[in-house]
Amino acid sequence: MESYSHLPQLSNGQLDSSKVQDAQLMKTKPNRGKGYTAGNSCITEVVIHNRPTKPLLDPGAFCSCVGELASDKEPLGVIIGHEVDIILNIERPYPPLLRRPAYPVSPKSREALETNIKELLDLGVIRKVGHNEEVERTTPVIVELHNGKSRMVGEFRALNTYTVPDRYPIPKIQIALTQISQEVLISTMDALKGFHQNVVTPRARKYLRIFVHCGVYEYLRMPFVIKNAPSHFQRMMNEIFPEEL
Structure with missing residues (x-):
């Protein structure tokens, strides 16, 4: 599952992390390969006004909500x-x-x-x-x-x-x-092979x-x-x- 989030840019150029209600909704992409929607996920980037910035979650963060949809043994939910x-x-x-x-x-x-x-x-x-x-x-x-x-x-x-x-x-x-x-915060999710x-x-x-x-x-x-x-x-x-x- 992929989700994309766009956050506003503040006057000082910093992200207001308090606007993020659930960091797990930030952009995640499975590293298990094509067809998998579970396993370790990493935050790739956040785009602000078409300018990439550092993610709010560390690489390798696990998206718990994805685990309910699939597993390594069952790549499709x-x-x-x-x-x-x-x-x-x-x-x-x-x-x-x-x-x-x-x-x-x-x-x-x-x-x-x-x-x-x-x-x-x-x-x-x-x-x-x-x-x-x-x-x-x-x-x-x-x-x-x-x-x-x-x-x-x-x-x-x-x-x-x-x-x-x-x-x-x-x-x-x-x-x-x-x-x-x-x-203020817009997130989109794309279910793999929905x-x-x-x-x-x-x-x-x-x-x-x-x-x-x-x-x-x-x-x-x-x-x-x-x-x-x-x-x-x-x-x-x-x-x-x-x-x-």
């Missing part, structure tokens, strides 16, 4: 009571089996697919299923991120067409910015299978780009952080 289900529109007959052949990929995309597959397998986000199973499956694509990394996402547009929408309200960014415009913190119900897994050159896999945790994923994640955040949000 599990939010109990927020299992993801997929409900199909009964008024629209859904194809009994939706099978798409694997897209042809370049050597670079092939390598990225294999890297993403291995990472998700290690994290328990997906699992491999037998080739002989009568499964619905789609093909994933590789999306290049702004930081130079890549992310594998399933091509679930056909499934989304038949999924009953969850109309849970999503906050508008402009309203949120207006609400915090007069605050959507994957939610497990998928067993009956929904059959709709979330992907087909690649190295086999067929199904999602055990909520993937990106499926319909209702933002609504489900927002509901979870509101219930976990009712006062903060």
Whole structure:
């Protein structure tokens, strides 16, 4: 989990540490590697008016609140009571089996697919299923991120067409910015692989299978780009952080 805090600069150029209600909300970043949200965390920097300054916590400080979400043995947290289900529109007959052949990929995309597959397998986000199973499956694509990394996402547009929408309200960014415009301390947190913190119900897994050159896999945790994923994640955040949000 990453959290970013911005503090005001006083006239004498010093930080007013009394403004910090909980130092554990200062910017923390796990040193356990990709996918981990627990373990020793270190404060990296605080930015004041776009100018970095020394952190208020010593490097290696442990963020206790993170430990409740994950551990070294379980790098991704599990939010109990927020299992993801997929409900199909009964008024629209859904194809009994939706099978798409694997897209042809370049050597670079092939390598990225294999890297993403291995990472998700290690994290328990997906699992491999037998080739002989009568499964619905789609093909994933590789999306290049702004930081130079890549992310594998399933091509679930056909499934989304038949999924009953969850109309849970999503906050508008402009309203949120207006609400915090007069605050003294502003902190933001980013849950690592946030959507994957939610497990998928067993009956929904059959709709979330992907087909690649190295086999067929199904999602055990909520993937990106499926319909209702933002609504489900927002509901979870509101219930976990009712006062903060």
